[in-house]
Amino acid sequence: MHRYRRWNLSIILIISMVLIAGCVERKQLENLGLITAAGYDMEQQNKIKGTIVIHKFDPIAQNMTKVISDIAHTSRGLRQKQNLESNQKLVTGQLRIVVYSKELAKKGIIQLVDTLNRDANVGNMVYLTVADGSASSIMKIDLKTPTSINLGTYLYNLIKQNVDGEQIVSPTLQEFNRNYNDTGKDPVLPILKIKKNDVIISGLALFKDDRMIGKVKPEKLFFLKILIDKYKAGTQELDFSRDRLKKIILQNAFQKERHVYNKVYISFDNIQSKSRIKLVDKKNLLFRVNVKLYSRLLEATEPLDLGNPVAVKTIEKEINKSVKENIEDLLHQFQKLDIDPVGFGNVYEAHYRGKLPTSSEWKQKYKLAKFEVVVDNKIVQTGVMD
Structure with a gap:
């Protein structure tokens, strides 16, 4: 008896589904x-x-x-x-x-x-x-x-x-x-x-x-991406005065002096990056931005002594300084415009106890915030450049 009822119910369900499907508007x-x-x-x-x-x-x-x-x-x-x-x-x-x-x-x-x-x-x-x-x-x-x-x-x-x-x-x-x-x-x-x-x-x-x-601007997109998201790819070009890299530019009889550029341009791609924002002083609203980069040198407009570990360390140091300056410029631009595309407000809320601040309350605090940027770039591959 129960088996008969289940069979009838199955038939009714199948018929209902067919009828419903026939009522759906066909869109060719x-x-x-x-x-x-x-x-x-x-x-x-x-x-x-x-x-x-x-x-x-x-x-x-x-x-x-x-x-x-x-x-x-x-x-x-x-x-x-x-x-x-x-x-x-x-x-x-x-x-x-x-x-x-x-x-x-x-x-x-x-x-x-x-x-x-x-x-x-x-x-x-x-x-x-x-x-x-x-x-x-x-x-x-x-x-x-x-x-x-x-x-x-x-x-x-x-x-x-x-x-x-x-x-x-x-x-x-x-x-x-x-x-x-x-x-x-x-x-x-x-x-x-x-x-x-x-x-x-x-x-x-x-x-x-x-x-x-x-x-x-397009030339600043790399630095914003570093702050907002993890990087697994992406190429960036940086420029340096000749004086900053003078000691590691190769000078010998086989290397002719170059006159095309009045600066040294270095292009590198980012194999991996990770940024971490930490609220180190809640009272004075000081944020520390730690950026870790693993990069590969792709091109330079001058012959660099890349076989010398000291030269590689010099390039790392100069890249660290340039990336740090560009990130700080962006953060000051954002603060001046009273916007927070990086998400410092979320970091602040994670350390906040009690009722969360409103948007206007956070904006007032954000205007007084300070940022400490620390960049650590490791060159893992230099490639071949002449």
Whole structure:
């Protein structure tokens, strides 16, 4: 009797699942316009300009790309207008990257970011970026590539390969939300710029809450990455006056004097790095930043006596000094802008007892903080340089 009831129940469940599956709306790719990139600009007062890149599938022709721009008060209003200009239903399931104009970023982007958070079709791994200029100009750029390529995919890969290569900090929607909502840390996003009909990364935008208030130049990205994250790759170039390395520059009959550079430039890649921030004086708010580097020399613009251990120690010492100076410059820049992208606030909270300070309370304390930077770089390989 029980076996008979279980059999009937199984049949009912199977029939119900078939009926439910038959009610689900089928979405054929040919009927959909897949939004792969979106850009937002300020347009007059209380209005925004939205530009989207749509990937369209055609079973007969090749895959096509279309760009649509419209003006509205909200992103939902933009989507409504953009649908009127498309013969396919627009969907956000394949959105890869969002670009905000610098003008808009300076006023605040959280309203538009919230729209992404509320869209169940948008994943947390979408990249957020800032345009050095208008977002629409990047969305409409005519890439000079051998074959037609979807711009959303191109921009996504531009960011991803630099994240994977540890050149920049990952700028996903998830990470922006976490840092924005974190009392002890502020967000950063990559800046995109048009250069000779191509798109490049021209630095990192620094945010105070959801407003862009500064930037980190490309040559400083290495040092910010050291502070924020562990390094397993990445190349950096440093310059030194000839006097600082004069004793280890090879001088003999076979080495001719070089006149191309008035400084000595050394390029090295970082095999491994680890930074640790410690609150050593809670009362006077003194943080010690310990940076440990294992690097490999790749190139030098002068012949250096790398076979001499004393020369290698000299280079290590000079690199330590240069990295320390660059990190201190960044920390002073952040403090002057009243932002904390490194996360000193989180370190402070970890040592705090009682009710945690509010964001404004921490900002007041942060202005008076002091930093002691200690860099220890070990050259594990010198390679061959002449």
